[in-house]
Amino acid sequence: MWITLFGISFSCSQKRESILIxxxxxxxxxxxxxxxxxxxxxxxxxxxxxxxxxxxxLPAVDGKYYSLDDFGDYDVLVVNFTCNHCPTAQAxxxxxxxxxDKYKNESVAFVAISSNSPIAILPExxxxxxxxxxxxxxxxxxxxxxFNFPYLYDGDTHEFSTAYGPTATPHVFxxxxxxxxxxxxxxxxxxxxxxxxxxxxxxxxxxxxxxxALPADQAQTPAFGCSMKWAWKNEYTIKMNKEWEEKPVTLExxxxxxxxxxxxxxxxxxxxxxxxxxWCGPCIMEYPxxxxxxxxxxxxxxxxxxxxxxxxxxxxxALKFLKGKASALPNYIMDTKDKYEVIDVVGKEWDGSLPVxxxxxxxxxxxxxxxxxxxxxLLKQKIVDHPMIGRYY
Numbered sequence: 001m002w003i004t005l006f007g008i009s010f011s012c013s014q015k016r017e018s019i020l021i022x023x024x025x026x027x028x029x030x031x032x033x034x035x036x037x038x039x040x041x042x043x044x045x046x047x048x049x050x051x052x053x054x055x056x057x058l059p060a061v062d063g064k065y066y067s068l069d070d071f072g073d074y075d076v077l078v079v080n081f082t083c084n085h086c087p088t089a090q091a092x093x094x095x096x097x098x099x100x101d102k103y104k105n106e107s108v109a110f111v112a113i114s115s116n117s118p119i120a121i122l123p124e125x126x127x128x129x130x131x132x133x134x135x136x137x138x139x140x141x142x143x144x145x146x147f148n149f150p151y152l153y154d155g156d157t158h159e160f161s162t163a164y165g166p167t168a169t170p171h172v173f174x175x176x177x178x179x180x181x182x183x184x185x186x187x188x189x190x191x192x193x194x195x196x197x198x199x200x201x202x203x204x205x206x207x208x209x210x211x212x213a214l215p216a217d218q219a220q221t222p223a224f225g226c227s228m229k230w231a232w233k234n235e236y237t238i239k240m241n242k243e244w245e246e247k248p249v250t251l252e253x254x255x256x257x258x259x260x261x262x263x264x265x266x267x268x269x270x271x272x273x274x275x276x277x278x279w280c281g282p283c284i285m286e287y288p289x290x291x292x293x294x295x296x297x298x299x300x301x302x303x304x305x306x307x308x309x310x311x312x313x314x315x316x317x318a319l320k321f322l323k324g325k326a327s328a329l330p331n332y333i334m335d336t337k338d339k340y341e342v343i344d345v346v347g348k349e350w351d352g353s354l355p356v357x358x359x360x361x362x363x364x365x366x367x368x369x370x371x372x373x374x375x376x377x378l379l380k381q382k383i384v385d386h387p388m389i390g391r392y393y
Contacts, residue, residue: 185221
């Protein structure tokens, strides 16, 4: 739609950038609808060497269900408890993919399981990722990374994962032909990509293929990574969400000279700036995504700033909207009715349409610019993959 104010036409673009997941994948996922639930705390088993593999029957992102019996023809089964969001899990993704490829001509089966409950994860825990651990987002991650193994979901009630007892993501379990546990623990001892090559996992597979037991001191190793997000551990999530919603929300007037200074980004942080207005439908629809991004990356070298293009006399209306969205961050409203003055500051290539989003590096360089509605996944990728942020510790 078009809205004309003060002699200038502002358009609200409806076009969104194409998302990264293919339509075919969406159709496959329609066979299962995730339903993460609050559950009472459950006992968590700790598998010991020689224990039998607990059965499972879980949905995968390829639209199929997989059970333990589906891998019965293989001499070795590797079960990797992992997830999308954990920086350690992400650091090992390529090594696990390469391991699957290494043993593709051997009698070795691989499966990954995400047992994290999406309702037990705060945005503040997603500072090293563009994706959380919902079933839908698992499908996106598998598509993006071209996973060559089934990626299963057990985040609704943890029906099967507690029988295995993973302690962190990633945590691998290796079973022999009789599905007896031969190895449990880390993939290798060096988290940073490029510094190791899944040596512990490869050794466990090789020994198991030969029917040999690993040395006792190497059969079980610590699994370092993010803690498991069990659904009963959500009290802190509820508390933090409530605290965020109760934070004060303010709105300050910003002059054009103040805007020019702000866009120079004299901070040492990556700055995301969004120009929006209460009358712009796409603006108000996408705005909650920016709050999520601030919560995700705000504890890192990042900050989000909102700038309302409502007229100064609409300050109360803009503030009411911001309070409704819990926008507890730097919020500004332009202190001028001359929209052309604002366009002159932002850049002549701005055609006057809203929303407009800028990702600005320290010193004022615009790293990414979007006229019209954002693709929130793409923008999160731009942020987390920027050298100032990154996916790993």
